[in-house]
Amino acid sequence: MTDHDYKELPIGVFDSGVGGLTVLKAIREALPQENLIYLGDTARLPYGTKSPASIVRYAVQATKKLQDQGIKLLVIACNTASAVALDVLRDQMHPVPVLGVVEPGATAAVNARPGGSHLVLATEATVGLGAYRKAIERLDPEAKVREQACELLVSLAEEGWTNGSIADAIVRRYLAEAVDSEFTVDSIILGCTHFPLLRDTISCIAGEGVDVVDSAITTAAVVEKLLASAGHLRSSDEAATLRLLATDGATRFARVGGQFLGNSLQTSDIQLVDL
């Protein structure tokens, strides 16, 4: 393959559902010239309630599908799969680089507030794995970390109720549960791919002086850095392509996914695949 052809290869993004489209959106905004391919394993979501062995098996199958299409970098946009399967997928894709969403989010939070107090908002499954806690404590042993499971925020994002009095009240209640006089928050890490849709509401309730770290944006920044340093950024003048694959439910993927991606999707935009 020529150097030009290699640069033409898409960046692959994999998630258990539509949530990872927030990561795809951030990559597209940072790197509008890049070809992109997304795979949502909607037939087997949610990964969070599955056993680690099953999650690894699913992630390997999804990665194989993207690998067969040809990609120059893989982003695991699913927090659960990032926490459980990152090493296995790096072996599988070698020498193509593989990024999770946990490490970039944790790094950005720690760099902005060394020795700070970080509140991770995530799903129950991600909190149970302690993935952000471990990553932050490894990067900054002085940091304090709390993790708050916020399942209702997932439904709020999927329902599209991301602003207004109901979203405000729910965010307020979760923050009140997580914070007390022993723990004053310096930064809030959006540790679920759905939560960037609630970023404005969370920022507003948290108040000034609290950083809100969006794992999607920080991951996109690392993608750019990695491709630039390897000399693999696409340089063609032709319009970039976007392919969306799902393992089930194209209609729902289009409807809910459009909100996550920030532009409307048709069912025919989604290609159903078997893994």
Place this chain on the structure above:
Amino acid sequence: MTDHDYKELPIGVFDSGVGGLTVLKAIREALPQENLIYLGDTARLPYGTKSPASIVRYAVQATKKLQDQGIKLLVIACNTASAVALDVLRDQMHPVPVLGVVEPGATAAVNARPGGSHLVLATEATVGLGAYRKAIERLDPEAKVREQACELLVSLAEEGWTNGSIADAIVRRYLAEAVDSEFTVDSIILGCTHFPLLRDTISCIAGEGVDVVDSAITTAAVVEKLLASAGHLRSSDEAATLRLLATDGATRFARVGGQFLGNSLQTSDIQLVDL
């Protein structure tokens, strides 16, 4: 098997997760002397996003597991499986009776308000299948039916936020979306196994004069009638037994399931099984 031994057999209840425990609870309250066995296919939930062929396969496997234990009646407490797999499971269990949750709920609503206007609150998947609409229109061609998907109510029930200002605001918003000047509600059917936990809130917001039909309670009443007419009610003086089986996640099953069943559960109360 003697008549006494047959009456000793448990009633089997099957659901994709913990939601069906509201049906189990209603059966236990109506028939406290009956032995009960519950199977939650937590490894493969939610069924609602799966293809009909997959749902039938899963339901057949779950039913086989309960059949192998020996049961005298099967309740399919999962709305999706009731809508898709009832006939297949009746063939499989014959001559043991099999009940879904859709028919009893629809029948109770129609009998209470002939020619009335029925609002079905359900998950997106159940609304998509139109199961309650079809059942109501078959029973009462004069009836008017609207179906409202209420995904956030599922998370509210699992989070345990079933009362208070957040639950009120969410229920109020869904009812406002469903109702207009063309459709004045006579009855609200709780068409998801999670929603009985929100019954008081829904009744309160709907106001006086609106029936709230709980499929769990109406299903339990049909179970009692069926067993009584067949002469299969248990008559032993010994305490009834309750067995809880799940295919994954015993800890979460115990924590969330306890709220649904109305008494606290330990992880050790849940037996993990493969299907």
